[in-house]
Amino acid sequence: MSNAQEFPDLEGAEVTQGDNVARPVNPLRDPADRRLPRIAGPSGLVIFGVTGDLSRKKLMPAIYDLANRGLLPPGFSLVGFARREWEDEDFAREVHDAVKDHARTPFREEVWQQLAKGMRFIQGDFDDDDAFDNLRQTIEDLDKAQGTGGNFAFYLSVPPRFFPNVVQQLKKHGLADPPAGSWRRAVIEKPFGHNLETAQELNRIVHEVFPRDEVFRIDHYLGKETVQNILALRFANSMFEPIWNRSYVDHVQITMAEDIGIGGRAGYYDGIGSARDVIQNHLLQLMALTAIEEPASFHPKALVAEKLKVLSAVQLPKDLGKHTVRGQYASGWQGGEEVVGYLDEDGINPESKTDTYAAIKLEINNRRWAGVPFYLRTGKRLGRRVTEIAVVFQRAPYLPFDSYATEELGQNALVIRVQPDEGVTVRFGSKVPGTSMEVRDVTMDFAYGESFTESSPEAYERLILDVLLGDANLFPRHQEVELSWQILDPIEKYWEEHGKPAQYPAGTWGPVEADEMLARDGRSWRRP
């Protein structure tokens, strides 16, 4: 879906329509040559907080998988930065183990050797000037030894409170200023603040050091094939778009459910809650992609313009008390295991009002969607781990059957299964075999696992590659982040001032209040 080939000058600053920076054409490349993969140019990646979970389970395996698929440039370098007292070899061994445990593609010694040559480790604190001097020296050495050409991305896999520190240090030591003809990029992970104010503050800090177009915000949902497929489904086909509007759609349900609790993340989670953790970024992005108008092209600017239009057209319900629900999981049995309630988790204040479940109703005020509610819900310790977008259609205006015949007929639905079991389901009525006329719901199914087995790359693979290529299509821009907070802030404020979270037993589909919230509109939640 990215159109990088048509915009070869994406790297670096602003790209405007008709921008034609003269670049030597590589005679060995041809847009018709679809076999040649998009290989990143000479570059390296510096990971701060490299000893963390994300780095071990996602980033390192993704880098190996990219190398294994031949998508990384020769001489690609990986620099780890953390407090731990490691030598380069210890770091390499750590990456080796992480790759063996978590990589998607089979382990191949020759690929590993290619990668291992460019691995370095820097030990130090984020306010340690020597360590950053050391980092600069290492980067310069890598340019010489590995030919990385001064192109480096800095991946901040650290809690946001360290961001100011790290970016200022990068600036102070000249690491954020690219040598002529090269680039320096910053990659940051959620949370992007915890309300509009802090998000703006964070953007200000990062933009002070890195230009806007060199900051890549990772929302790993956008790297998922199924999410990218929303755009393909809508804009590459002709059969869905005509009914993708208020004339046919009754409502949309977007669900992201987790079966796990907060695990060891008490420190991070308490005070943040599920709405800030999930709705602000993932669910609002999914909603935007489901609702946007056709972009003029898949150029990042064109896409972001459409997303911003949708997000700024979002209308909150007038009575937030009736159309939003938050909950906390109570102790219960989940999948055969007894689990404790949120308030009994280690490190959680027993008086905590943090939500582990949130459901909200939004409307989009434009010609396409006016009057169609979008129900967004997320939660921990729900029935099972699932993320899906269900577009539920209106009932047929007239049914020429007698009422008994259609008793079991529900509403038609198109469900995009984001994870797991990625695919698309269409639900419609069909005659039950037999002598009487009876119509019942059946499903038609497309599963990625069946149609393109094993080829789906992990979200992080795609996103890291896009960072190195400078393709910003799958990354939320700072305006999107700020608009999302503008949507969520009034809800959070209302929740703070009114009541407390409803309790729901772990392993169920959320509090009864959430069911009541939909029942008020004459609807019900799908069981995902």
Place this chain on the structure above:
Amino acid sequence: MRIDLTDTTSSKINSALMDARRASGSTAAGMVLTMVIVVDEGSAYDALKSANDASREHPSRILAVIKRAGRSPRARAGARLDAEILVGSAAGSGETVVLRLHGELTSHAQSVVLPLLLPDAPVVVWWPENAPLNPAQDPLGALAQRRITDAVTAESPVGQLAVRADSYTPGDTDLAWTRITGWRSMLAAALDQKPVRITGAVVEGESYNPSVELLGLWLHDRLHVPVQRIVTDGPGITAVRLRTKDGDIVLDRPDGLMGTLSIAGAPDRIVALKRRDTAELIAEELRRLDEDAIYAAAVRTSVEKLTDEEAAVESKAATAPVAEAVAQAAGEVAEEDTEAATKPAAKKTAAKKKAGA
């Protein structure tokens, strides 16, 4: 699950397939293409194994067509179809039917295959060896969107390229071409890094390997520079040199596993450039089913364009014998004497050249 049907018909095979699917609870909806493999009994096992491995990425119905014309006139006069159906875990992530065509039926294979194609899904035909002279005109090839041949298995592998070029029809592709994707992408990446004017190129690799020639032809076609072909002991392609005024860009892979990329003025870097197995090649082929114009342009460039002399020398006389011989071999595929005679000669000149350099 395995079902044997002897003296059967396509419609019986179809209903057996449906029964087998019902029994295992799966549906045909997920399969993305039909792959027809035309093989003989000897190479059927390897080809099916590769196709099954590839079908993990592209779930497909695999139809192996094995022709057994029969040795005696009596056997040749009869006609019989035997089928072996594999569904479920035994058949990768799709279903496999091995069709054995006896007697006169061997010349009507398309009548057996046509009813067994998946509805509305692309068809790919693969000849692991003995590909027809004109794949698109072949009765089985005519059913397919994609026709995969493999020049390396021909009697005269390099001459086969000219045959492929003569009969090229959009949708044709050759595994000799697929084998060099890794090299091509690495060379393109090298030029991304150092956009310089190339003044000449050298490809080095074993003899009887048309991939070396194809890589040279591709470079010639894209760069419009003289390309020299040097014969080495292999394995496969061993090196590519792109000449520039600042020095050579060299991608060197002596062991068929790890390559070294050297660019003048930049550090040497190692790159993984493993020779891939057939399953991986087939999987790559199935990823795209549209016309490969780049292959067409490369294969249609005459092998005569490659010299075995240093480009700067430009001695027409020295290049003539090889080119002539190759052209001749292309004309008469069966005649391997010419090929065998020229190859050592080419090798000798190359060796001499090396000793001189």
